Amino acid sequence: MVDLLYRIATWLLPLMLSLVLSDLVPALVANLLGDGTAKERGRLSLNPLVHVDPLGTVLIPLALIAAGAPVIGWTRPFPLDINRLKNPRLDSVLVGFARPVTNLLLAALGATLLGWLPSGMAQGGSGPFGVFISHNLLNLVSINVFLMIFSLVPIPPFPGAQIVQGLLPPSMAARFEDIQRYGLLIVVLLFFVLPLLSPQLNIFQQVISPLVFGVVRAFLASAGVTVGA
Numbered sequence: 001m002v003d004l005l006y007r008i009a010t011w012l013l014p015l016m017l018s019l020v021l022s023d024l025v026p027a028l029v030a031n032l033l034g035d036g037t038a039k040e041r042g043r044l045s046l047n048p049l050v051h052v053d054p055l056g057t058v059l060i061p062l063a064l065i066a067a068g069a070p071v072i073g074w075t076r077p078f079p080l081d082i083n084r085l086k087n088p089r090l091d092s093v094l095v096g097f098a099r100p101v102t103n104l105l106l107a108a109l110g111a112t113l114l115g116w117l118p119s120g121m122a123q124g125g126s127g128p129f130g131v132f133i134s135h136n137l138l139n140l141v142s143i144n145v146f147l148m149i150f151s152l153v154p155i156p157p158f159p160g161a162q163i164v165q166g167l168l169p170p171s172m173a174a175r176f177e178d179i180q181r182y183g184l185l186i187v188v189l190l191f192f193v194l195p196l197l198s199p200q201l202n203i204f205q206q207v208i209s210p211l212v213f214g215v216v217r218a219f220l221a222s223a224g225v226t227v228g229a
Contacts, residue, residue, distance in 0.1 A: 004066060010132065011071050014140035015061055016048055018106055018147060019075050023051045026078060026098040026159075033091040035084040043079065051075040070209070071139075072146065077157070089173075093166035096159040103148035107219055110140035115223030145215045149208065155190075156183025 024046065027038035042050050052058065056074035064071045085091035114137045117130070154160040161180055165173045195202035 006132075007065050007068075008062065010135040011065050011139050011143075012061060014110075014136050015071060015073055015143055016057070018103065018140065018143050019057060019073055020046060020048050020051050021106065022099050022102050022147060022151075023075050023078060025102040026080075026095050029098040030080055030085070030091075030095045033094065034086040035081050035091075035095075037079045037081045037084065041079050070146070071143065072150075080162075089166045093163050096162035096166065099159045100148045100151040103144040103151060107141045107144035107148065107216075110137045110144065111219040111223040111225060113137050114141070114220065114225045141219055142212070142216050145219065146208075146212050149211060149215070155186050156180045 023043060027043045030037070031039050031044065038044060045051075048057075053074060053076045061071050061073040080092075080095060082088045082092050085095075114134060117134060117137075151158055152160040152163075154164040161176075161183065165176050165180070168176055190203055195204070200206065
């Protein structure tokens with residue numbers, strides 16, 4: 001039980017911080033560019049309660065932590081009215097990029113702070129508190145690399161779809177928008193159905209996990225961190 005509580009503390013804290021900021025920054029960008037929908041709905045706040053989705057922010061992460069599986073999560077759907085933006089096509093791309101850029105900066109911050117820790121702190125050189133801090137920072141890096149990569153997937157509801165649509169020529173963007181209505185079905189097929197057909201079709205294990213692991217190692221190496229990724 002103590003071990004489980006420790007894992008919850010070292011995963012849930014950086015996850016909540018990452019999810020809240022991943023919501024808040026795009027909301028700020030959208031508001032600056034003319035769409036105040038998020039502000040009107042109270043989403044321009046650091047209060048986690050206004051962003052929390054009970055299933056995606058709490059229950060599923062807790063279940064994954066208890067199972068020792070990779071921890072993922074999500075917040076309530078982000079409210080964006082593209083038609084209220086000053087330049088809908090360009091500004092929607094900027095709002096879409098705000099989320100992965102936020103994750104990039106948080107991952108870089110986590111790695112940098114890890115690099116500043118006294119030598120041996122992550123191995124217990126500064127006692128249990130030092131280990132707790134280092135595990136939180138390491139998980140902050142891992143979580144945000146994972147969120148960054150998934151944010152760039154060009155399938156709804158990921159921001160990558162919004163970015164692609166804004167960059168496509170108008171005629172192609174209209175066709176892409178028609179495809180987006182099947183986004184949830186595509187996600188289910190790619191990440192849940194295909195792995196059942198064959199382990200080689202498991203995109204998460206074959207592509208996403210190695211990519212996340214490699215990017216995390218790159219962040220840690222750039223900060224001079226020698227603890228395991």
